[in-house]
Amino acid sequence: MSASQTSDVPTLLVKIFGRDRPGITAGLFDTLAAYSVDVVDIEQVVTRGRIVLCALVSEPPGGLEGDLRATVHSWAESMKMQAEIISGRGDNRPRGLGRSLVTVLGHPLTSEATAAIASRITRAGGNIDRIFRLAKYPVTAVEFAVSGVETEPLRTALVTDAARLGVDIAVVGAGLYRRAQRLVVMDVDSTLIQDEVIELFAAHAGCQDKVTEVTEAAMRGELDFEQSLHARVALLAGLDASVVDKVRSEVRLTPGARTLIRTLKRLGYQVGVVSGGFTQVTDDLKERLGLDFAQANTLEVVDGKLTGRVTGEIVDRAGKARLLRRFAAEAGVPLSQTVAIGDGANDLDMLNAAGLGVAFNAKPVVREAAHTAVSFPFLDTVLYLLGVTREEVEAADTLDLV
16 A cells, blocks of 8 residues: 555554563464555564554454454453554654654663753754664663754754763764765774873883873864974984884773774774874784774884884874875765764864764863764764664674684
């Protein structure tokens, strides 16, 4: 039956609820099949072992509605369930123009925050069509399907409230592209890894305090990145190149980093890193983690010693955005289908250029400018912003164990 055929014809909403068990859906539709009804829509939700199954069907021919009602109620009683049948006309209310997916991360996700989000969606002119839980740990992640309001004004309305509500919120346009093959590009220092690589080098050179001071000022946006890079690298002059292997062994991946990359690769994503750090570390990470792209600055080495200079193109704030575009072109992925993840001011151009820019445990200036933010210390929580469920993450882990 076409949409036009169901626009104003008599229909029945059959609702079944009770304890979930195998065979309920099949049993209901076996019962309905005896009355030659057409299925217009189906919705099913299972929460803590309780099922709500709704079937919107055409009115049975030959005046058999009363018999259908009695049979469905009798079947439900035999299954120790309850049934409700409501007569009406036509299909569901058409969903409005402008469809978005709103992902909310909370630890915990409070009822107050949920109420505030729902109210904000309503005030923005949106309607909540469906709600779906993506994950229950390490954070609670739920997804709202919203219609009736365009994505950008909805994002503006919601994201500004996120910090006040103690949650993280991402708003993206709904559509087939969301789960198409995409590209994820992330910063390295304090994003993919827990460390600032230049500080690891500086610890071996005995100048860590000086380097840390300059690094923090640069990440706050108080210093020009290229100038700060040259100033910090100059402090490493004379350091033996053998220290590279020591620094590589000291690098600590951010919790959830391996899971994030492994799951993305299983789902067909391409993954890259851009860094204001050094190729001496990012090349090793690319090999270890199976990354598709990696670009960083390169420490100059002469006669087995660091010279205190870098060679080649400088990867700075503008350079990261330029590399995101280059990687997207090489991957054959539209820029609108890219995701960028970073924590510092030198990531801002990249975050704003991407289809979705994620500030990960970021400085305030970055949180305010990015499309969305993640404030939890697990990098794999970014997966939920992409609509990936915890079950899919665990499936990827299982495949790696086979």
